[in-house]
Amino acid sequence: MTDKPGYRRPQEGTQPPYLHPTYRSTNLRAPSRPLVFLPHSLSEITGPTIGAERVGDNDHDLTAQHAGEPLGERIIIHGRVLDEDGLPVPGILVEIWQANAAGRYHHARDLHDAPLDPNFTGTGRTVTDADGRYEFRTIKPGAYPWGNHHNAWRPAHVHFSLFGPSILTRLVTQMYFPGDPLLAYDPIYNCVPDTSAKERLIAAFDLEKTIPSYALAYRWDIVLRGREATPMEK
Template sequence: MAETPAADVHPPYLYPDYKSTRLRAPAQPLVRVAPSPLDTAGPTFPKHFVKDSEADLTTWGKSAPLGEKMVLVGRVLDEDGRPVRRSLVEVWQANASGKYPHPVDDHEAPLDPNFLGKGQVLTDDKGRYRIVTVKPGAYPWQNHAFGWRPAHIHFSLFGNAYAQRLITQMFFPGDPLLAIDPIFQSVPEAGRRLLIADLDLEHGVEGVALGYRFDMVLRGPRATPMGV
């Protein structure tokens, strides 16, 4: 099984309870290699790659989407606590009914014409981001009998170096479905808390939107100062 010393927080490739890993997880050990100059550099996203409006997922339609409006704030940091500045953060999610506007989503739940469920933002000079959206719904999936994915928001981060590239999922505090979700449970216990947002009421909008906080930490190549 391809297992790495960094597995203290990252999931293994093979996690049989998540059925899709059985044929897709590499079986050979990873080859450890020093970072190349490509790994310590990374793509630069031009300033107008992202429009300010793309950080608000609730303003794409003719009126507000259905669901519980929320503001999500957080910081992207490296392992030494330094801000990861001017880096691209992409998000996508189901609507409040647990439905994605995607052709392979066969969940019998309504689409929301006022919600596309995608957004992006660049972190600021302190590594901060802010996104406005609605809380996604849980939805059933075919992995196992009576399986339901807990509500989650997908995150894609580029960091400041190719070696920092990360795709992950953010979950909500107190969700009973976390206990039966093999994707969440694939993360070793020491890492699970890091995928759950905190309520952060003061960053919400009084009377309008609930506030949540989700900070993320990107690693560099092991034992190699990246200086980014």
Template sequence: MQDSDNKRFVPRDRNWHPPAYAPGYKTTVARSPRQSLVSLQHPSRSELTGPSFKALRLGLHDNDLLMNYREGQGQDGLPVGERIVMFGRVVDQFGKPVPHTLVEMWQANAGGRYRHKKDGYLAPLDPNFGGVGRCLTDDQGWYHFRTVRPGPYPWPNDPNSWRPAHIHVSVMGPAIATRLITQMYFEGDPLIPRCPIVQTLADPEAVDTLTGRLDMARSRPMDYLAYRFDIVTRGELQTYFENQG
């Protein structure tokens, strides 16, 4: 993520991010690059600017996954599952907010099934849940989503691999070239250390940056639990981003 003041790209920390080739995570065997990456020392102006999201027109329920899929569909029901709120701030390493940036998220439903034509998991689709949302951060970098807690799901990395419950997050930043993608896990989930993808991270503190913390003060009695997930875009305390591996 670029610094909004000096527009410089920050070199990634190779000790923080996992290796591109990690045989324990079998997808990397075929997808990892065979040649060294090329560093762009002098990005062009088109890579450093725009688009601006300040004028983006969002729907009334774009950040409310309990409402945004059934809206206009003639359906009266709500999604099945544990109701939660996911919130936090997008900041740089100095705690300076990243305002008016587009935050997008996508997730499986409460049964662990994505609304995707290639998802063949036997868990059923929820007719009242689309699994995607978006919002803009405010002046202080805060974002907020209402949704259901996603379920874990199996995947064919080995005979019994399961992904922990997680929510994918994209932060656009000041330009298309600065888009960062990460995911939030849930505090206390015993599947986190068992996940082959998580195991590619050698530093436990990097894993910690991916964990949403239960916040009872922001939870609403008889309604939902709240999980805080702050996103640090750069510096020593940056959140681990999967597209910077």
């Protein structure tokens, strides 16, 4: 099958498979039969809207959403959302969620015995500007145990969700940090077969964007589709 005009299909191996046996939960949720293609109608790809117009002033700053300062290392995460031709994609609702500096999520189902931080909820959102740029201020998340295998620890990471013009145009992925020794042992990160594609999940340290005496910075560009696409979760 040839590519449709204006769309370059992802190169084989650059996106994670539905089934990756060492990532145990995929053994239960991966489809066991061939997928059925359901064509979208106009209404499904143009609505309903996601509510980007209701993004608050501090939604992008996870360090300023509560009465006090959260504990941990302050960081800036920024970048651009791009299409397969490297052109900016404006108006994308970008949401993040993450563990706190101790490696615990603000969620009832997180039973890790690390402490919660009353000044850090771990969620934020923003909308890309005309140049496709986004930016968050947050706390660097900690690693945490997750029970997938013996002595399993997730490397520090931030979850990203990107919404297009409708609720069906949503992509979810994870961003990792450079130099993390846990990456070599993480089956979620390593479920992407292609090495160069897998490395696109790792942010780059950005000294120029660092705020002196306040916060380090990381740049992470997200490519939505095509052969250079950022790996997305399934």
